[in-house]
Amino acid sequence: MRRRLGGLSHRDVLFLACNAAIGIAVGALVLRWPGFAAGLVPPVLWLVLGMGIVEIGGALLLGHGGPLVTYGMRILGLATSFAAYALVSSAFGHA
DSSP: OOOEETTEEHHHHHHHHHHHHHHHHHHHHHHHOGGGTTSSSOHHHHHHHHHHHHHHHHHHHHTOSSOSSOHHHHHHHHHHHHHHHHHHHHHTTOO
16 A cells, blocks of 8 residues: 555655656756757657656556556646746746
8 A cells, every 4th residue: 555645645746756857857958958949859748758758667666567657647747847847947038
């Protein structure tokens, strides 16, 4: 049984934190290299790819055959990474 933090498991919280870090990293890349935002791969796709890597990597590390998190948590993770990306981009000068 997974321990819960206000309805979220530790795995869910870690998943959201990793997605926030991905959003911050993509936002920092866009700030550092503005051409990155206009490249062949848009920043939002990098957020989705990062989320997939986190989930697949987590499942492999846990030796887990099924999904790491629920679909609802995936949607919340994508929203978290996009919010972190938008916050970094707008707070530091590139919206």
